[in-house]
Amino acid sequence: FFFFFLSVLTKHLGLFDSQPMKCFPASHLLFAVFLSHIVVWGNCKQSVWFASDTFSLAWQLWKHSIPTNTTTQVTDSIFQNYNPVYTSSGNKIGFVSERDGNLDLYTMPTSSSGVNKVRRITNAAPAADHHVSFSPTNDNHFAFVSSRDWSFRSAAGVYVKDDQGTHRLTPKYDTDISPVWSPDGQWIYAVRSEPEVGDGQNYLFMEMAWAYWHQTLVRMRPDGSDRETVLTEVGWPAFGSDPDIIYFHKYDAESGYWGVYSVNLTAPRWVQTRLSPPDVHALTPSVSKPRFGGLPMVAMAIYNPLIKGRQIAVVRGDGRGFEILTYKPDCPAADYNPAISPDGNTILFNRGSWPGSPKSLPPNVRKLASPTPDLDMYIINGYFPHFSPDGKQVAVSYQCNASPRFCDVYTMNTDGSNRKRIVKQPGGWMAAYSKDFRIAYATGNPFESAFLPSLQIATVTPNGTDKQYLTTFNETGASNGYAVYSPDFKTIVYRSGEGADVRMAGPKDAQVGNRSIWLMDADGSNRRQITKPVGNSADNLPEWSPDGKKITFSSNRGHPDRMSVWTMNRDGTDRKEIWYSEWGQTVHPAWSADGEWIAFSASTQGLMFDVMSFPFKFQSTHELFMIRPNATDMTRLTHDFITNTHPRFTLHDIPPPSTEGWTTQNGCQVPYPDPVVVFDPKKTKRAAKQGKKKPDLKASCPMFMHKLHKELFE
Numbered sequence: 001f002f003f004f005f006l007s008v009l010t011k012h013l014g015l016f017d018s019q020p021m022k023c024f025p026a027s028h029l030l031f032a033v034f035l036s037h038i039v040v041w042g043n044c045k046q047s048v049w050f051a052s053d054t055f056s057l058a059w060q061l062w063k064h065s066i067p068t069n070t071t072t073q074v075t076d077s078i079f080q081n082y083n084p085v086y087t088s089s090g091n092k093i094g095f096v097s098e099r100d101g102n103l104d105l106y107t108m109p110t111s112s113s114g115v116n117k118v119r120r121i122t123n124a125a126p127a128a129d130h131h132v133s134f135s136p137t138n139d140n141h142f143a144f145v146s147s148r149d150w151s152f153r154s155a156a157g158v159y160v161k162d163d164q165g166t167h168r169l170t171p172k173y174d175t176d177i178s179p180v181w182s183p184d185g186q187w188i189y190a191v192r193s194e195p196e197v198g199d200g201q202n203y204l205f206m207e208m209a210w211a212y213w214h215q216t217l218v219r220m221r222p223d224g225s226d227r228e229t230v231l232t233e234v235g236w237p238a239f240g241s242d243p244d245i246i247y248f249h250k251y252d253a254e255s256g257y258w259g260v261y262s263v264n265l266t267a268p269r270w271v272q273t274r275l276s277p278p279d280v281h282a283l284t285p286s287v288s289k290p291r292f293g294g295l296p297m298v299a300m301a302i303y304n305p306l307i308k309g310r311q312i313a314v315v316r317g318d319g320r321g322f323e324i325l326t327y328k329p330d331c332p333a334a335d336y337n338p339a340i341s342p343d344g345n346t347i348l349f350n351r352g353s354w355p356g357s358p359k360s361l362p363p364n365v366r367k368l369a370s371p372t373p374d375l376d377m378y379i380i381n382g383y384f385p386h387f388s389p390d391g392k393q394v395a396v397s398y399q400c401n402a403s404p405r406f407c408d409v410y411t412m413n414t415d416g417s418n419r420k421r422i423v424k425q426p427g428g429w430m431a432a433y434s435k436d437f438r439i440a441y442a443t444g445n446p447f448e449s450a451f452l453p454s455l456q457i458a459t460v461t462p463n464g465t466d467k468q469y470l471t472t473f474n475e476t477g478a479s480n481g482y483a484v485y486s487p488d489f490k491t492i493v494y495r496s497g498e499g500a501d502v503r504m505a506g507p508k509d510a511q512v513g514n515r516s517i518w519l520m521d522a523d524g525s526n527r528r529q530i531t532k533p534v535g536n537s538a539d540n541l542p543e544w545s546p547d548g549k550k551i552t553f554s555s556n557r558g559h560p561d562r563m564s565v566w567t568m569n570r571d572g573t574d575r576k577e578i579w580y581s582e583w584g585q586t587v588h589p590a591w592s593a594d595g596e597w598i599a600f601s602a603s604t605q606g607l608m609f610d611v612m613s614f615p616f617k618f619q620s621t622h623e624l625f626m627i628r629p630n631a632t633d634m635t636r637l638t639h640d641f642i643t644n645t646h647p648r649f650t651l652h653d654i655p656p657p658s659t660e661g662w663t664t665q666n667g668c669q670v671p672y673p674d675p676v677v678v679f680d681p682k683k684t685k686r687a688a689k690q691g692k693k694k695p696d697l698k699a700s701c702p703m704f705m706h707k708l709h710k711e712l713f714e
Contacts, residue, residue, distance in 0.1 A: 045374060045375070045376065045651075046374075046375060046376070046592060046593040046594060046649055046650065046651050047375065047376035047377065047378055047649070047650055047654055048375060048376070048377055048378070048592070048599060048624075048637070048647050048648065048649050049378045049379075049380050049385045049394070049647070049648045049649075049650070050377075050378075050379060050380070050385070050601075050624055050638075050644055050645060050646055050647045050648070051379075051380060051382060051383040051384070051385065051396075051643075051644070051645050051646040052379045052638075052640065052643065052644045052645075058080070058352055059080045059081055059082035059336075059350040059351070059352060060073060060074070060075045060076060060077070060081055060082075060350065060351060061073075061074040061075040061081050061082070061084050061093075061095060061348060061349075061350055061351075062074055062335070062348070062349055062350070062351045063346055063347065063348050063349075064312060064325050064326055064346070064347045064349070065345065065346055066314070066325065066344070066345055066346065066347065067345055069325070071325075071326055073351075074348070075097075077099060079097060079098045079099040079366075080096070080097060080098045080103075081095055081096070081097045081099070081350065082095065082096055082097075082336075082337065082350035083095055083096045083130070083131055083132075083337050083350060083613075084337070084339045084348035084349065084350065085132055085133065085134070085286075085339045085348075086110070086134075086339055086340075086341050086342060086348070087107075087134045087139040088134055088135070088136040088137070088139065088342070089139055089342075090110065090341055090342040090343065091109065091110060091139070092107045092108065092109055092110060092139060093107060093108055093109075093110055093339075093348060094106070094107050094121070094132040094134060094142065095107075095108075095132075096129070096130055096131070096132070097118075098368075099118075100120065100125075100369070101125070101366075101367060101368045101369040102123075102124065102125040102126060102127075102128070102368065102369035102639075103124075103128035103129060103130060103639065103640065104120055104121075104122045104123055104124060104125070104128075104129050105120070105121050105122040105129045105130075105132050105142075105144060106118050106119060106120050106121060107119050107121055110341075110346075121142070121161075122144070122146075122161070122166075124146055124147075124148045124639075125369040125371075126369050126370065126371040126636075126637070126638070126639060127146060127147045127148035127150070127639045128146065128147050128156075128608070128639035128640060129144050129145070129146045129148075130144065130145040130146065130156070130608060130609060131144060131145045131177065131178055131179065131609065132144045133179050133180045133181045133188075134181065135162075135181055135185060135222075136181055136182075136183050136184070136185050137185050138162075140162075141160070141161065141162040141163070142160070142161055142181075143158055143159065143160050143169075143179040143180075143181055143188050143190075143222075144158070144159055144161070144179065145157070145158060145159075145176070145177050145178070145179065145608055145609070146159050147608055147639040149168055150636065150639070151172075151173070154170070154172065154173050154174060154175050155175045155193075155608045156170075156175055156176070156177065156608035157169070157170030157174070157175065157176050158170045158176040158177075158179045158188065158190045160188070160222055160223075160224075162222070167223075167224070168224070169188065169190075169220055169222075169223075169224035170190070170224075171227075174192055175192065175193045175608070176190040176191065176192050176193070176218070177190065177191050177193055177608060177609060177610060178190060178191045178235060178236050178237060178609075178610050180237045180238055180239060181222075181239075182219075182239055182243045183239050183240070183241050183242065183243045184243040185222070186221070186243070187219045187220065187221065187222075187243075188219065188220055188221070188222055189217060189218070189219045189230065189237045189246065190217075190218055190219075190220075190237075191215050191216070191217055191218075191234070191235050191236075191237065191610070192215065192216045192217075192218050193215050215232070215233060215234070215235060216229055216230075216231070216232050216233075217229070217230045217231040217232070217234050217237060217248065218230060230246075230265075231248070231263070231270070233250060233251070234248040234249070234250045234261075235248060235249055235250065235610050235612065236248055236249050236283065236284050236285065236610050236612070236613065238285045238286055238287050239287060240287035240288060240289060240290070240296035240298075240317070241289045241290060241296070242296075244264055244265050244266045245262055245263070245264050245265070245317075246262065246263055246265060247260065247261070247262045247275075247285045247287050247298060248260070248261055248262075248263075248285065249261070249282065249283045249284060249285060249300075249612065250272070252274075255278060255279075257278065257279065257280065257281055258281045258282060258283050258303075258612065258676055259274045259275075259276045259278070259280075259281075259282050260274070260275045260276040260282045260283070260285045260298060260300045260315075261273060261274050261275060262275060262298075262317070273319070274319065275298055275315050275317070275318075275319040276300060276302070276313075276315060276319075276322070277322055280302050280303075281302060281303035281674075281676040282300045282301070282302045282303075282313065283300060283301050283302075283303075283612050283613070283676075284300060284301050284336065284337050284338065284610070284612070284613055285298050285299065285300045286298070286299045286300070286338050286339045286340045286347075287299075287317075287340065288340045288341065288342060288343065288344035289342045289343065289344065290317075291343075291344045292316050292317075292321075295316050295317035295318055296316075296317045296344070297314050297315075297316060297317070297340060297344040298314065298315050298316070298317060298340075299312060299313070299314050299338040299339070299340040299347050300312075300313055300314070300315070300338065301313070301335060301336050301337065301338055301349070302324060303674045303676045303677070304324070304327065307327075308674070308677075309334055309335075309674065310334055310335050310336055310674060311324050311325065311326045311327050311335050312324070312325050312326045312335050312338045312347055312349050313325060314340070314347070325347065326349075334351060334352035334615060335349050335350075335351050336349060336350050336351070336613060336614070336615075337349055337350055337613050352615075363381075363416050363657055363658060364380065364381040364382075364412055364416030364417075364419055364657075364658070365378055365379070365380055365381070365412075365414070365415060365416035365657040365658070366378065366379045366657055367657055368638075370637075371635060371636065371637060372635070375637075376654065377637065377638075378654065378657070379644075380394065380396060380416075381396070381416070381419075382396025382397060382398055382410060383396060383397045383398065383429070383645070383646055384396060384397045384429060384430045384431065384646050384648075385646060385648045386431055386432045386433060386484075386648060387414070387433065387648065387650050387652065388433045388437060389433055389435060389437065389489075390652075391414065391650055391651075391652025391653075392413060392414060392652075393411050393412065393413055393414065393462075394411070394412060394413075394414055395409060395410070395411045395422075395431035395432070395433065395439055395441075396409070396410050396411075396412070396431070397409055397410075397428065397429040397430060397431060397441075398410060407424075407428065407429075408421050408423060408424060408428055409421070409422055409423035409428040409429070409431045409439065409441050410422065411431075411439070411462065413655075413658075414652070414654050414655065415654070415655040415656065415657055415658040416657050416658045417658040421464075422439065422460060422462065422463060422464030423441060423460065423464060424464075428441050428442070428443060429441060429442050429481075430442050430481060430482050430483065432483055432484050432485055433485070434459065434485055434489055434522065435485070435489035435522075437461075437462050438459045438460065438461060438462075439459060439460055439461075439462065440457060440458070440459045440470065440483045440485070440492070441457070441458060441459075441460070441483075442455060442456070442457055442458075442480070442481035442482065442483065443455060443456050443457075443458055444456070444479065444481075453473035453479075454473075454479075455479035455480065455481055456469055456470075456471045456472060456473065456479070456480050456481075457469070457470045457471045457480050457481065457483045457492075457494060457524075458470065469524075470483070470492070470520070470523070470524035471494075471496075471520075471524060471527075476496060476497075476498040476527070477498060478496055478497030478498040478499075478500060479496070479497050480494055480495070480496045480497070480498070480518075481494065481495055481496075482494055482495040482540065482541055482542060484542065484543055484544060485522065485544075486544050486548045486570075487544055487546060487547065487548040488548055489522060490521065490522055491519055491520070491521060491522065491548075491570075492519065492520050492521070492522060492524075493517060493518070493519055493542040493543075493544060493551055493570075494517075494518055494519075494520070494542065495515050495516070495517060495518070495539065495540050495541065495542065496515065496516060496517075496518045496529075497514075497515050498516075498518065498527070498529070499516060499529055499532075500514050500515065500516070500533075514533035514535070514536055514537055514538050515533065515538040515539060515540060516529055516530075516531045516532055516533050516539050517529075517530050517531040517539045517542045517551070517553055517572070518530065519570075529572075530551075530568070530570075530571060530572030531553075531555075531568070531572055531575070533555075533557060534557045534558070535557075535560075536560065537555060537556050537557040537558075537560060538555065538556060539553055539554075539555045539557070539566075540553060540554050540555065540563070540587070541553055541554045541587060541588055541589065543589055543590045543591055544570075544591065545591045545595055546591060546592075546593060546594065546595045547595060548570065549569065549570055550567055550568065550569060550570065550591070550629075551567070551568055551569075551570055552565065552566065552567045552589040552590070552591060552598050553565075553566050553567075553568075553589065554566070554586065554587045554588065554589055554600075555577075558577070559580065562580065562581070562582065562584075562585060562586075563585045563586055563587045564577055564579060564580035564581075564586050565577070565578050565579040565580075565586050565587075565589045565598065565600050565627075566578065566589075567598070567629060578598065578627060578629065578630075578631040579600065579627055579631060579634075581602065581604045583604040584602055584603035584604035585602065585603045585604075585622075586600050586601070586602045586603075586604070586625075587600065587601055587602075587622075587645075588600055588601040588645050588646050588647065590646075590647045590648055590649060591649070592626070592649045593649040593650055593651045594651075595629075596628065596629075597626040597627065597628060597629075597635075598626065598627055598628075598629055599624055599625065599626045599637065599647040599649070600624070600625055600626075600627070600647070601622040601623070601624055601625075601643075601644065601645040601646070601647070602622060602623060602624075602625055603621060603622050604623075608621075611675060612675055612676070614675070615674060615675065621640075621643060622643045622644055622645050623636065623637070623638045623639065623640065623644055624636075624637040624638040624644050624645070624647055625637060
């Protein structure tokens with residue numbers, strides 16, 4: 001009778017179906033053994049895994065000594081360290097780091113042993129703190145950017161931490177970035193960034209254009225009062241020791257170059273004086289105290305087209321004596337965001353660690369701070385993570401040479417070790433495990449035509465052999481992708497262009513059109529359409545609920561310029577839009593392992609950093625959110641400076657992440673282009689037609705021979 005009772009109970013609860021694990025309230029604790037099955041009925045902790053572009057940056061702090069012309073690495077950890085700044089006394093360095101699982105602010109002494117005396121000065125978890133500027137009168141007081149009081153109309157604000165605590169200076173619905181304290185301590189300057197609404201674009205170069213045509217330099221008292229506008233269309237303000245002269249970078253539409261400028265705020269007319277050469281992109285200035293005849297030294301990052309990367313350069317406060325300091329012709333690097341010491345002898349900056357040793361690269365899996373104790377969060381090196389049936393491995397996709405295309409599929413253990421490629425170029429993305437551990441993936445580029453013949457669904461063994469197609473162009477007449485097995489592994493949900501009734505000319509005369517959600521049996525048979533797009537809309541990125549009864553997906557039906565999150569029954573009925581925002585795109589939905597939440601990625605938060613202070617990325621800034629299936633209890637999961645996307649939940653136990661890292665074969669490759677080369681595509685194209693050439697930096701700047709102008713030290 002006991003075993004009969006257990007049989008009926010477990011069948012009713014579905015405990016022995018093919019789902020990997022079930023979670024139930026801890027108040028109903030039960031342990032049962034029946035027919036060689038072990039069932040744990042209790043409170044299981046789930047984890048969410050997601051992709052992030054932070055893996056492609058791998059920032060570490062470096063410093064360059066101007067008197068000795070030497071460059072050395074300051075930090076060497078598996079976590080990001082970037083945006084250094086000196087305190088006014090010059091005795092400490094402030095910087096941003098995620099070494100404790102969250103983006104917070106840290107300090108360390110400037111002495112050679114300082115790296116061993118790192119001190120955390122903010123703890124905003126799960127929010128992010130960024131871009132610190134210290135008070136000129138007290139090293140323990142500082143202004144910074146934070147997302148701790150975020151809203152859908154305000155990505156971040158400027159805060160001050162002083163003896164009275166931490167308080168926000170930015171008005172409730174504004175977004176301020178890049179704060180700097182004036183040398184006399186009377187003002188805090190910041191850049192007000194207006195939100196992007198209405199154009200429907202989700203690529204970062206559009207955000208850059210919007211950012212610098214809609215950014216305003218403002219200033220306010222340290223208590224937030226007397227807020228007023230100073231300049232427009234400028235970024236990254238900086239001061240030396242003179243509170244009347246402010247430095248910044250801006251884009252010159254006439255020449256097509258970014259430059260570093262200064263303005264005397266007490267002059268009758270605010271004339272913007274360009275300090276960097278007119279034919280060189282220069283950004284993110286930092287200013288020392290007076291040196292040469294009462295003039296400060298201005299450090300900046302410049303873009304060098306010869307190596308397609310950034311180096312650190314200096315110039316005097318009158319625009320003379322321009323020098324590039326960190327040029328490496330044999331090994332391109334990415335040197336960003338310099339901070340010059342008050343005495344002008346040392347420059348700190350953050351460098352992408354591609355030229356460095358493997359130990360300075362991040363591991364394949366990292367655990368981050370979570371907004372709730374019931375959820376663990378892991379960031380993974382790759383896109384579209386998907387777990388094996390036993391939860392011991394995860395498959396991911398990778399991009400091709402810093403382009404939007406996906407090329408390779410890799411598998412690794414869930415601790416990040418034993419990473420290996422199973423699908424090589426020319427294409428492979430969105431991998432998903434079957435019940436027998438075969439891996440389904442899409443061949444081709446997900447961003448191309450709905451009728452691309454090469455974009456189909458195939459499967460391979462775990463070692464990448466025995467390729468078999470589940471869909472073909474001959475059968476469907478369209479592209480097919482985003483395949484995901486149902487929890488019982490009997491059905492595949494996927495996106496397809498089959499049956500599209502809207503076709504129009506796309507890039508290079510490719511035929512593009514609407515897409516819909518389809519089902520097919522695990523062997524590729526019995527294809528059936530369960531959504532039909534409205535007009536030229538597209539249904540995309542389908543995912544199963546844990547019980548297999550529901551499907552969530554993203555779609556732009558009803559608002560062509562915005563993607564939103566939807567749910568429906570597995571047969572396509574009862575479709576409901578559960579989240580839409582006019583402030584950006586909401587994509588990549590995924591059901592939590594307990595079925596109580598739907599996570600998704602959203603570009604609704606705008607920018608909490610200067611877009612010119614990071615390498616260009618093809619995606620806009622996305623953050624992860626969770627919401628109940630009934631559209632309640634919105635919860636933000638990530639607060640980052642770049643793209644977080646492709647969430648995936650699991651109930652399996654996760655071992656501690658391995659420190660096993662990964663390096664490319666070309667260790668000196670800068671993986672993403674500089675944003676200066678994509679900011680003004682129309683002008684770049686027009687200049688190319690007119691036969692204009694890139695500036696000959698090697699001829700005009702003898703610093704490429706690593707020699708400093710003698711006048712710098714006279």
